[in-house]
Amino acid sequence: SQTIHQWPATLVQPVGSPLSLECTVEGTSNPNLYWYRQAAGRGLQLLFYSVGIGQISSEVPQNLSASRPQDRQFILSSKKLLLSDSGFYLCAWSVGVYNSPLHFGNGTRLTVT
Amino acid sequence: AQKVTQAQTEISVVEKEDVTLDCVYETRDTTYYLFWYKQPPSGELVFLIRRNSFDEQNEISGRYSWNFQKSTSSFNFTITASQVVDSAVYFCALSEESADGLTFGKGTHLIIQP
Numbered sequence: 299s300q301t302i303h304q305w306p307a308t309l310v311q312p313v314g315s316p317l318s319l320e321c322t323v324e325g326t327s328n329p330n331l332y333w334y335r336q337a338a339g340r341g342l343q344l345l346f347y348s349v350g351i352g353q354i355s356s357e358v359p360q361n362l363s364a365s366r367p368q369d370r371q372f373i374l375s376s377k378k379l380l381l382s383d384s385g386f387y388l389c390a391w392s393v394g395v396y397n398s399p400l401h402f403g404n405g406t407r408l409t410v411t
Numbered sequence: 412a413q414k415v416t417q418a419q420t421e422i423s424v425v426e427k428e429d430v431t432l433d434c435v436y437e438t439r440d441t442t443y444y445l446f447w448y449k450q451p452p453s454g455e456l457v458f459l460i461r462r463n464s465f466d467e468q469n470e471i472s473g474r475y476s477w478n479f480q481k482s483t484s485s486f487n488f489t490i491t492a493s494q495v496v497d498s499a500v501y502f503c504a505l506s507e508e509s510a511d512g513l514t515f516g517k518g519t520h521l522i523i524q525p
Binding site for chain 2: 334343355386399401402404
């Protein structure tokens with residue numbers, strides 16, 4: 299069966315510090331991978347989307363970047379965090395075409411102080 | 412304009428009551444998919460249902476039922492005989508062939524009081 303791992307679960311970082319959140323999927327090949335952010339009262343916002351290694355689509359211009367160095371690994375990064383980067387970050391995967399449901403990790407709660 | 416609107420920010424009912432969560436969507440695609448997810452306090456999103464735009468049959472799964480009406484662009488979710496474990500944030504989402512990923516509504520926080 300497929301599983302998705304996301305870490306860390308909780309992170310507190312000062313403004314201006316770098317960020318690296320990692321997500322890995324097991325049990326499937328060539329998944330579509332996603333990073334979403336959930337801010338209070340704003341639902342889930344798609345940040346990045348990847349259909350394959352090295353292929354990243356950015357949905358929202360911002361202080362963050364994403365990379366996919368391996369087929370089942372997706373990394374969210376920032377060189378310098380802003381206060382507005384605080385939120386709940388969720389990694390997800392799907393297979394096949396656009397109508398497939400997304401399966402989410404447990405999320406990372408990021409607090410930028 | 413929002414593509415997925417969940418007008419109810421928070422709903423509070425007493426256990427065993429029925430409750431309906433509203434979802435209204437907007438799309439120009441003729442083929443699209445609608446989803447409902449549950450987010451319990453632990454944070455992970457749990458997939459509940461997917462419905463395609465050509466299938467307007469209502470669906471029932473235990474105490475859960477979904478009413479899809481293309482004429483009103485709505486995909487409402489009803490929980491019958493609610494239980495405390497149903498307390499969560501529920502998200503409606505839209506998938507379009509013309510867009511990446513799912514577009515989520517802002518969610519409805521459902522509180523079931525014992």
